Amino acid sequence: MLLKFFTLIYRNITIENQILMNTEQSLKEIVREKYTEVANQSKDQNAASCCGCGPTCGPDEDFIGIMAEDYSKLGGYVADADLGLGCGLPTKFAQIKPGDTVIDLGSGAGNDAFVARAETGPEGKVIGIDFTEAMLTKARANAEKLGFNNVEFRQGDIEQMPVNDSVADVIVSNCVLNLVPNKANVFNEIYRVLKPNGHFSISDIVLVGQLPAGLQQAAEMYAGCVSGAIQKESYLGLIEQAGFTNITLQKDREIFLPDSILSTFLLPEEIASFRTSGTGIYSITVYAEKPTASDGSKPSDAVEIEIRLAQPADYESVVSLLKSVGLPTEDLNAKLPDFLLAFANEKLVGSAGVEVNGTVGLLRSVAVQEDFRNYKIGGRLVNDLSKQVRLKGVKDLYLITTTADGYFEKQGYERVERENVPAEITQSQQFSSLCPSSAVVMKKSIEKPKIKLSDLEQVSACCTPNSGCC
Numbered sequence: 001m002l003l004k005f006f007t008l009i010y011r012n013i014t015i016e017n018q019i020l021m022n023t024e025q026s027l028k029e030i031v032r033e034k035y036t037e038v039a040n041q042s043k044d045q046n047a048a049s050c051c052g053c054g055p056t057c058g059p060d061e062d063f064i065g066i067m068a069e070d071y072s073k074l075g076g077y078v079a080d081a082d083l084g085l086g087c088g089l090p091t092k093f094a095q096i097k098p099g100d101t102v103i104d105l106g107s108g109a110g111n112d113a114f115v116a117r118a119e120t121g122p123e124g125k126v127i128g129i130d131f132t133e134a135m136l137t138k139a140r141a142n143a144e145k146l147g148f149n150n151v152e153f154r155q156g157d158i159e160q161m162p163v164n165d166s167v168a169d170v171i172v173s174n175c176v177l178n179l180v181p182n183k184a185n186v187f188n189e190i191y192r193v194l195k196p197n198g199h200f201s202i203s204d205i206v207l208v209g210q211l212p213a214g215l216q217q218a219a220e221m222y223a224g225c226v227s228g229a230i231q232k233e234s235y236l237g238l239i240e241q242a243g244f245t246n247i248t249l250q251k252d253r254e255i256f257l258p259d260s261i262l263s264t265f266l267l268p269e270e271i272a273s274f275r276t277s278g279t280g281i282y283s284i285t286v287y288a289e290k291p292t293a294s295d296g297s298k299p300s301d302a303v304e305i306e307i308r309l310a311q312p313a314d315y316e317s318v319v320s321l322l323k324s325v326g327l328p329t330e331d332l333n334a335k336l337p338d339f340l341l342a343f344a345n346e347k348l349v350g351s352a353g354v355e356v357n358g359t360v361g362l363l364r365s366v367a368v369q370e371d372f373r374n375y376k377i378g379g380r381l382v383n384d385l386s387k388q389v390r391l392k393g394v395k396d397l398y399l400i401t402t403t404a405d406g407y408f409e410k411q412g413y414e415r416v417e418r419e420n421v422p423a424e425i426t427q428s429q430q431f432s433s434l435c436p437s438s439a440v441v442m443k444k445s446i447e448k449p450k451i452k453l454s455d456l457e458q459v460s461a462c463c464t465p466n467s468g469c470c
């Protein structure tokens with residue numbers, strides 16, 4: 001009797017699993033069909049049919065693409081590979097080095113793969129994975145035209161990657177995971193195929209809060225990407241559960257929904273509270289690392305790094321760290337306000353500070369002790385500090401550097417001409433007297449930027465049943 005009871009439970013579980021698997025398979029079939037159609041259309045046709053996440057069908061000249069960002073300025077950009085389907089610039093933030101092996105998940109026609117190839121150089125390797133045959137055909141034709149023999153496109157499902165364990169230094173992906181039914185499987189696979197100490201940079205669409213029902217449906221109609229998007233917290237939680245560390249949001253942009261859309265679903269007073277609620281659709285670029293193997297390929301990698309706010313008592317150690325790497329200390333505020341420090345076994349190994357002046361800040365004293373340069377401590381300090389000073393109202397961070405412009409470019413900083421630097425920065429001691437005039441000035445906006453979503457009416461007009469949309 002007992003045996004029969006368990007058999008029944010087991011049968012129910014397997015039936016449920018079977019239904020779930022069938023649903024997931026059907027969803028994948030729909031995605032594959034949609035992207036077969038997309039692959040056979042031009043970028044303009046994709047835009048006009050509102051498919052994917054590319055620049056939209058709106059005739060409005062001021063219109064900024066729904067989710068896509070401008071790839072054309074990146075080294076290695078191949079126009080034929082850009083079908084306007086991305087929702088970020090993961091490869092720009094991926095910190096790829098010459099010689100790296102990079103995997104691009106859901107590689108489409110190869111947009112990110114070719115940008116990655118420009119960074120790995122001929123001595124590296126790029127593998128694109130996609131399950132849509134028509135996309136692979138396009139991507140392979142592009143690689144052949146370019147004569148690249150180190151860019152390969154493999155057919156496969158990214159929930160079960162056709163790749164051996166621990167082969168990739170870096171993984172990138174652009175607007176793909178939102179389409180995958182079981183995102184946990186993908187993060188587990190990423191963990192498996194990354195080398196210890198490898199990392200990923202992934203752009204994707206996520207939700208924050210519960211969108212009003214009608215609005216969610218409208219958003220899905222507008223951009224196919226939204227339909228499989230999950231809550232941002234759940235997304236980041238899956239990354240953590242898969243075992244990744246140093247999870248960092250490299251970009252976090254809210255997709256701006258204009259009043260003309262919101263007013264279809266919400267009363268004026270509800271729009272006001274929606275605007276301040278934080279609820280919405282976001283395009284994120286998230287970075288994370290696979291920790292070094294605990295079996296210790298390098299014994300010193302087991303060291304735990306503690307990051308905390310600086311206290312006045314830390315002043316002497318900070319001065320000696322900065323001096324050891326040749327950074328100025330003469331103008332250092334002894335109370336170390338807005339400074340974050342990194343410690344290994346209670347020894348100071350890294351620092352970063354911001355001189356806050358209203359809505360602008362000067363990032364300074366970013367230093368990591370030489371033995372600890374492989375732990376990405378600098379990136380963690382700068383990231384955490386940026387979030388902290390944003391809470392104080394800082395919108396733009398500036399920095400002056402003589403040697404690290406390449407590094408900061410990868411962190412999203414852009415060069416600015418000295419005449420465009422605000423007085424709050426030019427009057428700082430670092431700027432006016434301590435750094436040589438040959439030093440490069442860089443800027444990054446740390447405000448949460450918003451991008452515009454066109455009027456829904458335009459969408460309904462162009463999303464016809466045979467347009468390939470949604």
Ligand SMILES: C[S@@+](CC[C@H](N)C(=O)[O-])C[C@H]1O[C@@H](n2cnc3c(N)ncnc32)[C@H](O)[C@@H]1O
Pocket residue numbers: 028031032035052053081082083084085086087105106107108109110111112129130131132135156157158159173174175176179180
């Ligand atoms: C929005 S497009 C992005 C393409 C490319 N990353 C780009 O930015 O141009 C999504 C791509 O992911 C692929 N894709 C979706 N789900 C997949 C899965 N489970 N396994 C492999 N590829 C998948 C689709 O075939 C499509 O080419």
